[in-house]
Amino acid sequence: MTMENERRTHSHALEDRSRDHRDELQQLRRELTDETERLQRTNREALEALERHYKVELEDVQTQKAKEIQELRTKLGTEQQDLGLALQGKDREMDVLRGQMDSLKSDLDREQALKNNLQKQMAEMSNTIVQLQKTNLTLRSQVEFLESDSKQQSDSFTSMEARLQEALRQAEEARQKLIREETERRILFNKYQELKGNIRVMCRVRPVLGEGGAEGSEARFAFPDEKSSTQIDVTGLEERSSLGAVTRKTHPFEFDRVFDPRIQNEEVFGEISQLVQSALDGYNVCIFCYGQTGSGKTFTMSSADGMIPRATHMIYETITKLEEKSWTYTMEGSFVEVYNEELRDLLTPAKEVDGKKKIEIRHDEARKQTTVTNVKTVRLDTADKVEVMLRQAQNNRSVAATKANERSSRSHSVFILKLVGENAATGERCEGTLNLVDLAGSERLNHSGAEGERMKETQNINKSLACLGDVIEALGRGSAHVPYRNSKLTHLLQYSLGGNSKTLMFVMVSPLEAHLKETLTSLRFATKVRLFC
Ligand SMILES: Nc1ncnc2c1ncn2[C@@H]1O[C@H](COP(=O)(O)OP(=O)(O)OP(=O)(O)O)[C@@H](O)[C@H]1O
Secondary structure: OHHHHHHHHHHHHHHHHHHHHHHHHHHHHHHHHHHHHHHHHHHHHHHHHHHHHHHHHHHHHHHHHHHHHHHHHHHHHHHHHHHHHHHHHHHHHHHHHHHHHHHHHHHHHHHHHHHHHHHHHHHHHHHHHHHHHHHHHHHHHHHHHHHHOHHHHHHHHHHHHHHHHHHHHHHHHHHHHHHHHHHHHHHHHHHHHHHHOOEEEEEEEOOOOOOOOOOOOEOOEEOOOOOOOOEEEEEEEEEEOOOOOEEEEEEEEEOOEEEOOOOOHHHHHHHHHHHHHHHHOOOEEEEEEEOOOOOOHHHHHHOOOOHHHHHHHHHHHHHHHHHHHOEEEEEEEEEEEEEOOEEEEOOOOHHHOOOOOOOOEEEEOOOOEEEEOOOOOEEOOOHHHHHHHHHHHHHHHHHHHHHHOOHHHHOEEEEEEEEEEEEOOOOOEEEEEEEEEEOOOHHHHHOOOOOHHHHHHHHHHHHHHHHHHHHHHHHHHOOOOOOHHHOHHHHHOHHHOOOOOEEEEEEEEOOEHHHHHHHHHHHHHHHHHHHHO
């Protein structure tokens, strides 16, 4: 029991001491917490005080630095201004210096040019001096010569003067003879042309185009008289007799000249050049190309070396030569088309045509000259103008062709060249016209079954070609009435068909078997025309 008590007592004592220690510890903790809080507060306050202090100091420093920067800026601005002003001053000085340099340079150039000029003048002057010295020497020797024998010289001058006068008289006489001879030549030449016939018919066969029969099989032609070249024999189509025998007839034709396919435009022109000469001599001349489409009419007339350019070149050459016989010429050209019995100007593009201005044919009975109103007439003072004119006509015709479907083979084109010559020495005057006509395709003659526009075209072509035949027939027969007015074409060409005018018809022939029927029709028409003459 005592032990128990002792242990209990001891335990109580231990508990008490432990409690005391715990209280003591709590007390110490509280004190520590308080002390820590106090220290923290003190530190914070000290820190805040320090922060405030340094902030004030920083603001002071910033203000000071800003002041310094401002001062520096102001200083820099002033310095920049000073520098700019100095720079401007320098620029002005530079400009002045540049101006002075330019003026010095141009002074130098002037001086240089002056120097060159003077050098040139000096060279020229030294040449002149040399020349003058030479002339001086010659004159001196002449003076010496004249002084030595003046009588002999004056005799020699008188004789020379007389010889000169005689030579001049002979030259004038020769010139007058030349002029008279030209007048006589014109008369004789015309007589010769009349003997050859005022209406002539020639035939031309074009070559087959392309290689190896590309165009189709060839018709059979023979040219029996190689010398005179006036015949052509055509082997006709196959004919079957009632007994079944197959034969082919030969159709002989004769013309004033036949050109086989090898003949070039140059040789063809050789035949017509006499007619061009007649036009220059003051006669009216008409050259037609007749034949079916594709037989070579346009190639013969208007190609680059065709009759139109060749004729104009010959005219230029001849009128230049005639100048020494006192003849001066003017040449004017126009190009018209007869389509559906209406005249159209081929030198004015369709869009520029004034529909209100009617194209009309006017005849001057006294001068036997025709004018066409409201068509463009070009003064042909250079050969190039003819080429330009042909190109224009070709363009205007082809524009119409696309609209009217191959217009060129359904219209007649007429190139009209008026030639007026005057002789200053004799007072003679001549006025001739050369008409070069590319007729519409003749195959339309037999065309039937056409309707509408085609029908109208066909009838008009038929009519105008028939009228041409009628006019030539009436002229050949010497009829009192020639039906010129029955078609626009013959009305237009009235003064170039008949009277003392000259007419040449080319009948153009295709070499193809397929065209044989048309070929025979064309050759028969041409033969009829020739028979009338
Ligand atoms: N003598 C020739 N030598 C070489 N080529 C030719 C000759 N004649 C015609 N030709 C050629 O044959 C073709 C038909 O000729 P062209 O156009 O002159 O016929 P056309 O009768 O005027 O026809 P269209 O009535 O349609 O105007 C053309 O290509 C042309 O260049």
